[in-house]
Amino acid sequence: MNGLAVRLREKGLKVTPQRMAIYGMLCSTASHPTAEQVWGVIREQFPAVSFNTVYTTLGALERCGLIQRLHIGENAAHYDANAKPHVHFTCRGCAQVFDCEDIPEVDLRPLTDELKRGKGYSVDKIELNVYGLCGECVTLED
Amino acid sequence: MNGLAVRLREKGLKVTPQRMAIYGMLCSTASHPTAEQVWGVIREQFPAVSFNTVYTTLGALERCGLIQRLHIGENAAHYDANAKPHVHFTCRGCAQVFDCEDIPEVDLRPLTDELKRGKGYSVDKIELNVYGLCGECVTLED
DNA sequence: CTGTCTGCAAAGCGTTTGCATAAAA
């Protein structure tokens, strides 16, 4: 039995071929595609699938915590199968979004500690987004 | 001569009463209103001003670096007269956006250093957004 | 006078909602 299907069923989601394809595609890519981009890939396998189904499925996956929706920049949302918070780098050249997990992590605990204990806030989520040019696009611009 | 008007003119922007009111309003508030909220305030003084003028004026101010446009959460953009990057806290209770400048600052230099020197990226901007409940809304929810 | 801004309207885009049909459990 497929592990992805089990995870869907555990969350109370019905397992359909379209969902398996969408979730599977997200889990097997290192990039963070937009709903439009996910649709483009899924349509190769399911030519009849509607953009709306892809979009609402991504919403369902996010709502149950299986994936993360990234509100990066001003344009369409990006989706990330890694649901735990991490640093994202957005290139304004190629418009791709990269993870920054292999670099010295910034320690956010002083920030959350002060917000929680010092100010009495509650903290749900932290977004740390870096914008600039990736290695390839830097050389193209110089 | 008004300092705000000087700053507008320095950036090549013409000084109109509407612009002065919009920029002045943003500079004199600690909150980070949406375009809609700015419009609400400006209309008290200029009942004929259109939402579009407010919106495009905010865009012009942002384009020349006088203000910052915050892409926080999923809804309308917020505007901040403090153009230098700093931590923002968004309350999901009252939907307000607060600055986090008076708390131990997170040191982002290891992150930018590794991205620049280690990976050869260029870094334009860093956004650090925290989501949760502010002190007042925490007590209301308990 | 010239270039820009204002106000109005319409269009664009990402997202959300409603509903009949189809499929999973």
Place this chain on the structure above:
DNA sequence: TTTTATGCAAACGCTTTGCAGACAG
């Protein structure tokens, strides 16, 4: 059989664009 998903279409909200008249420089 019951519940949820799919596919289509239309609506929605925020943002952007086009244009004629008004205003700042």
